[in-house]
Amino acid sequence: NKDNKHCFDDLSKFYAHGDDSYYELMQFKQLTGLYRQLPRMAFPKKKKAIIEVSQSVLKIKNEFDDFQKLKKEHKISSKEIFDNQKINILISYYRSFVKEYYKKENIYDFSLLDDGKTYERLSDFYADVDKITYNLSFIKVKKSEIKRNVCEGKLFLFSIYNKDFSGNSKGKNNLHTNYFNAVFNKENNPNGHLRLGANAGIYYRPASLKESDQKKEIIKTRSGKEINKKENPYHLKRYAQNKILFHLPVVLNADTYDEENVNQNVFKYIKNNFDNIKVIGIDRGEKNLAYYSVISRAADGKIKIEDCDDLNLGYLEPLNKLAEERQEQRRAWQSISKIKGKRDGYISHVIHKIVELILKHKAIVVFEDLSGGFKRSRMKIEKAPYQQLELALINKLNYLVRKKAKQEEAGHYLSAYQFAERIGSYKKVGKQTGIIFYTQAGYTSRTCPKCGWRKRIQGLYYKDRKSAQKIFTAERGVQISYDVANNYFVFKYHPVYNQKESKEWDKEVYSDVSRIKWDNKEKKYKKGYEGEITKKLKELFTGIDVQKNINIQIxxxxxxxxxxxxxxxFRLILEIRNTDNKTGEDYIECPHCHFHSDKGFQGYKWNGDANGAYNIARKGLIILKKIKDAKEPEKLKFGDLVVNLDEWDKFVQKD
Ligand SMILES: [Zn+2]
Incomplete structure (x- = not known):
C-alpha cells in the first residue's frame, strides 16, 4: 500500500524463528552496469577526480581508449590484447577509485575486490565489480506477520500464476516460465547469466467497455477500434474485464562484459569451416508468401540442393482471401487490422521454421537486402512486413533456446546460442548480422538454375522505326539466323553491363520456347503453343530467304x-519466367539451354519462386567464398560482401 511503503524498513519483527511457518522474502539489490560508467566517473572531464590521477595513469587510459577504438574499426585484430602491465595499472586505479567512492556504502561490499589480484583483461575486472553490485537473496519471514499486514491493508499479496505452475500442466514449460524460475534460483543460475532487470512493476488496467455495450454485436473501444464479438471472443475479454498486469524485465546474457563480436566470430568460423557450411536462401515469392532453398557445395564445386520448399505454412490462402476482401469491401481500417493480425501469426510461424532449418543444416541464412532502392513489384509480402520478419528473426537468433536441450548442453536457456547481435532497427543491419547475410535480389528469380543465362539486354520496346532498325543492324546489332535442322531462329547479341556494351557475344537464345503472354484485347493471360514464336517469325519474314543473312535483308x-x-x-523469347496470375501457373523456361521447371530440378519441384530462393542461396555461396578468401576476415566491411552482377554471372554461367 502506498501509505505504508516503509513497512519493511525494519525487518527484525518479521524474521521467522524455529518452527514458525514462513514465506521467503526476496532481497534484491543491484547497481545496474556500474562498470560501464566507471571510466567516466573515475576520469571526470570537468570536475576534479576524487582521488588523484597521476599523469602516467592518464596516459595509459588514453592509450587504452585508442586501442579499443582501433579494434572497433577493425584496424587491429579483435584477438589483440592490451599490454598486461599497463592494463593492471589502470585496473588498480579503478579499484582504488571504487573503494574510495563507495566507502560509506553498506549494501555492497567493495572490500571484496582483492588489491593483489591481477587481470588478463579489463572485462574480467568488470565481472568482479558486477558480481558485487548484483545481489539477490531470500530471508525467511513469518507468515503470520505478513498476513496481519495484509489484513490491516498495509500490504497487498499477489500470487503470480501461469499455466506451467498448475499441478496439471503437462509437457515442457513455456520458455518464459524457465526464465522466471532461473532468475530466482541461484543454483541453476550461478553467474547471474539471467538477471532481474530494473523497472519491474504491477499495473492495473480497468475495463474500457461499459456493461451495456458488451451485449452489442460490434463493439467500439475507447480508441475507436471496432471489434466483432463473434469473430473475436478473446478481444472482448480484454476490454471487458479489469486486469492486474505484472511486468518483469529479465536481462539475458547479463554476465557478458565484452562488446559483442558475433559478426567477426562468424567470419572466423566460416573461414575455418568453409567446406562444411550450407546456405539457406530465403526469398519473398510472387505466387507463394516465401520460399526457401538449402544448398551445399561439394569439393568439385557442384552445388547440391539439400532441401527446398515453400514457406506458406497454411497462411497463403487465408492471407490471399483477406487481401481480396480488402479490395472488394474497401473497408480499409478493419480489414487492415485483420490482415496485420494474421500476418503477425505467419511471421512467428515462419521464424520457428527457419530456426529449425538453421539447427538441422548448420547453415547460414541469406535474405533479400531490403535497404537499397531496388524495387520488386508483385511480391506477396510487402517490404515493411518483410523487414519486420527479418528483424524478428535477428532478435530470436540473438538468444536462441532449444526447448529440449538439457542443462550444460548448448541451446539450453542458460547457455543459449548467439547467432546474431541484438539490433533495434532495420537501418543497422547492413549486409550482415551474425549468421544472417543480405544480398541484392536482382535477377534471382530470372537466372537459369542450370546454365546461368539471364536477360542482359535492355531497351527492347518499340519507339519508332528508326530506333528499331538500329537494334537489329547487320554490323553490331542483334543477329538473327535460322537453324534448319532444329527448326528455330537463333538470336545473338552483345550483353550490356552498367550501360556499356560488352565486346563478347552473350549466350545465344532460341525461338522454340513457349511463353505466357498478356493479351490486351481479350484482357487475359494466354499460353502459347510449342513452336508458336517460330511460326510467327516465319510469317513475319515472308518473302525473305531465312537461310541467308536475315539482318541485311530486313x-x-x-x-x-x-x-x-x-x-x-524477341522480348518474349527473353522472358525466362512465365506467370499467369489467374491460374497460378508459374514456370521457368530457359531460351538458351531449354531448362524447363515443370521437369523439376535435382529432383525437387521447381517454379519461379523456388528459383528465386535457390539463386539467393547461390549468392550466399559467393559471400562465403569472399570471406574464405579474405586474408583478415575480421576486417571485412559490409561493402566487401556485396555481390555485383559481374561476379554473379561469372559464378553461375556454364555452357
Ligand atoms: Zn539455361
Missing amino acids: KDNDNASFWENLINL
Whole structure:
C-alpha cells in the first residue's frame, strides 16, 4: 500500500524463528552496469577526480581508449590484447577509485575486490565489480506477520500464476516460465547469466467497455477500434474485464562484459569451416508468401540442393482471401487490422521454421537486402512486413533456446546460442548480422538454375522505326539466323553491363520456347503453343530467304508494324519466367539451354519462386567464398560482401 511503503524498513519483527511457518522474502539489490560508467566517473572531464590521477595513469587510459577504438574499426585484430602491465595499472586505479567512492556504502561490499589480484583483461575486472553490485537473496519471514499486514491493508499479496505452475500442466514449460524460475534460483543460475532487470512493476488496467455495450454485436473501444464479438471472443475479454498486469524485465546474457563480436566470430568460423557450411536462401515469392532453398557445395564445386520448399505454412490462402476482401469491401481500417493480425501469426510461424532449418543444416541464412532502392513489384509480402520478419528473426537468433536441450548442453536457456547481435532497427543491419547475410535480389528469380543465362539486354520496346532498325543492324546489332535442322531462329547479341556494351557475344537464345503472354484485347493471360514464336517469325519474314543473312535483308523494311512485332517476339523469347496470375501457373523456361521447371530440378519441384530462393542461396555461396578468401576476415566491411552482377554471372554461367 502506498501509505505504508516503509513497512519493511525494519525487518527484525518479521524474521521467522524455529518452527514458525514462513514465506521467503526476496532481497534484491543491484547497481545496474556500474562498470560501464566507471571510466567516466573515475576520469571526470570537468570536475576534479576524487582521488588523484597521476599523469602516467592518464596516459595509459588514453592509450587504452585508442586501442579499443582501433579494434572497433577493425584496424587491429579483435584477438589483440592490451599490454598486461599497463592494463593492471589502470585496473588498480579503478579499484582504488571504487573503494574510495563507495566507502560509506553498506549494501555492497567493495572490500571484496582483492588489491593483489591481477587481470588478463579489463572485462574480467568488470565481472568482479558486477558480481558485487548484483545481489539477490531470500530471508525467511513469518507468515503470520505478513498476513496481519495484509489484513490491516498495509500490504497487498499477489500470487503470480501461469499455466506451467498448475499441478496439471503437462509437457515442457513455456520458455518464459524457465526464465522466471532461473532468475530466482541461484543454483541453476550461478553467474547471474539471467538477471532481474530494473523497472519491474504491477499495473492495473480497468475495463474500457461499459456493461451495456458488451451485449452489442460490434463493439467500439475507447480508441475507436471496432471489434466483432463473434469473430473475436478473446478481444472482448480484454476490454471487458479489469486486469492486474505484472511486468518483469529479465536481462539475458547479463554476465557478458565484452562488446559483442558475433559478426567477426562468424567470419572466423566460416573461414575455418568453409567446406562444411550450407546456405539457406530465403526469398519473398510472387505466387507463394516465401520460399526457401538449402544448398551445399561439394569439393568439385557442384552445388547440391539439400532441401527446398515453400514457406506458406497454411497462411497463403487465408492471407490471399483477406487481401481480396480488402479490395472488394474497401473497408480499409478493419480489414487492415485483420490482415496485420494474421500476418503477425505467419511471421512467428515462419521464424520457428527457419530456426529449425538453421539447427538441422548448420547453415547460414541469406535474405533479400531490403535497404537499397531496388524495387520488386508483385511480391506477396510487402517490404515493411518483410523487414519486420527479418528483424524478428535477428532478435530470436540473438538468444536462441532449444526447448529440449538439457542443462550444460548448448541451446539450453542458460547457455543459449548467439547467432546474431541484438539490433533495434532495420537501418543497422547492413549486409550482415551474425549468421544472417543480405544480398541484392536482382535477377534471382530470372537466372537459369542450370546454365546461368539471364536477360542482359535492355531497351527492347518499340519507339519508332528508326530506333528499331538500329537494334537489329547487320554490323553490331542483334543477329538473327535460322537453324534448319532444329527448326528455330537463333538470336545473338552483345550483353550490356552498367550501360556499356560488352565486346563478347552473350549466350545465344532460341525461338522454340513457349511463353505466357498478356493479351490486351481479350484482357487475359494466354499460353502459347510449342513452336508458336517460330511460326510467327516465319510469317513475319515472308518473302525473305531465312537461310541467308536475315539482318541485311530486313534492314530497309519501312513497315512500322513489322519492327514492332519483331521486337515484341524477341522480348518474349527473353522472358525466362512465365506467370499467369489467374491460374497460378508459374514456370521457368530457359531460351538458351531449354531448362524447363515443370521437369523439376535435382529432383525437387521447381517454379519461379523456388528459383528465386535457390539463386539467393547461390549468392550466399559467393559471400562465403569472399570471406574464405579474405586474408583478415575480421576486417571485412559490409561493402566487401556485396555481390555485383559481374561476379554473379561469372559464378553461375556454364555452357
Ligand atoms: Zn539455361
